[in-house]
Amino acid sequence: MLIDNKITESVGNIEFNFLNVSVNIQEKSAIGDLFQEWFAKWMEIQGIRFRTTSHTQQFPNFLLDSASNNKNLLEVKTFDYNRSANFDVANFEAYCRSIRTKAYFLDADYLIFAYLLVNGQFKIERLWLKKIWQITGNSNKYPVKCQIKQEVIYNIRPISWYSKKVKFQPFNNRLEFVEALHRTLMQYSKTQIASNDWLDAVCHNYLSHTGQRL
Template sequence: MANHIQSLEGLEALLKDKIKGQSGNIVINLIGIPKISRSNDIIGNCLQEWLPEWFQDNGLNLEPNPETQAFPDFIAHFDNHEEMVDIKCWNYLNNPAFDIANFDSFYNVLYNNPAKLFAKYLTIGYTPQKHGFTIDYVGLKKLWDITGPSRKRPLNIQVKRQRPYAIRPISFARHPNTSFNSPDELIQAVVETRKLFPNDEIKYSEADWFNKLSLTLEHYRHKM
């Protein structure tokens, strides 16, 4: 029977009730010979494809982001409001290493649409097993809950060819005290990271970016 989900918190509760602790498997059948896949990439990708459909089966109106190259991936529609949400899965035996967003894209998107700072993340940790996998972690997180500094930089990012590439999560499930404590800390870290990697193609200064995000932040604090 479908549930009438009215918030992302309600969706998180449903996941913890119905999915956490459960086992699954992904079978590849070729020439009539089935084999169970234990590949991390395959498990994670299949979960991220299966979960949105299951959410819709349970009464959630989940719309893919029409801006396919921008975060977050989905817009969840409820009776009296809508929320932006991403779904991220990772091997719970390891630190999460999924991409949150491309750094330059993230920087530009937030400047043009600061409300996206308040997108939420449904994070699912799975553990590969001999005959499939188990779901061992479920958490609904804010952006600053899953991001934090690295040992080298104000923001944990992947760097390629001496340029910032992807924003990566910290180990938020096992070490939540390493994350940022507020959106203010996050935007300050983004600005400090931008200063380490200047981009001449960006037409506004770091101060302009920070001031715009700071002003917008005041209008959205009630959503935190």
């Protein structure tokens, strides 16, 4: 439907109006939150039924199933197309804790928009609908690429899944991704002691929720 609406052929602007003073926003740091609000309004206009979680920072951004919180989960991500994808896929420790008991999170869809913002003009250059294992991969430091500051892991970060000139390719399936997460947990000193049974717990929980094996 987004393609039918010619989203990659359209140009707009991000405007802030207060006290009859209007400015076109050229700062990129807030685009992710602003675009998510626009996307929610777009879905509403298109008649797409959705719900949101009670906490704005809680995963996922949108629940597309009217009755279930366990399926049709949608996360929306944006990044500057002039730079590599550098958004936070998820907080590393929080995500690992979550899928231990909510392993169905692994099946969430990630709708990703690559934008250009030039001289106040906003344009969506490309978009993808991916699973988490299709946008993540290995790194030189850990089995899953993460944001690391002073040896502390903060967030899971994407690789450049859309480029053919990359050192690390995306994972092939959700099991490969989960196994890499487990190796990262075991390699990271902060989490290794409590993570021995983590992989078994995630596999069992996924089977329990979906009736399928990872």
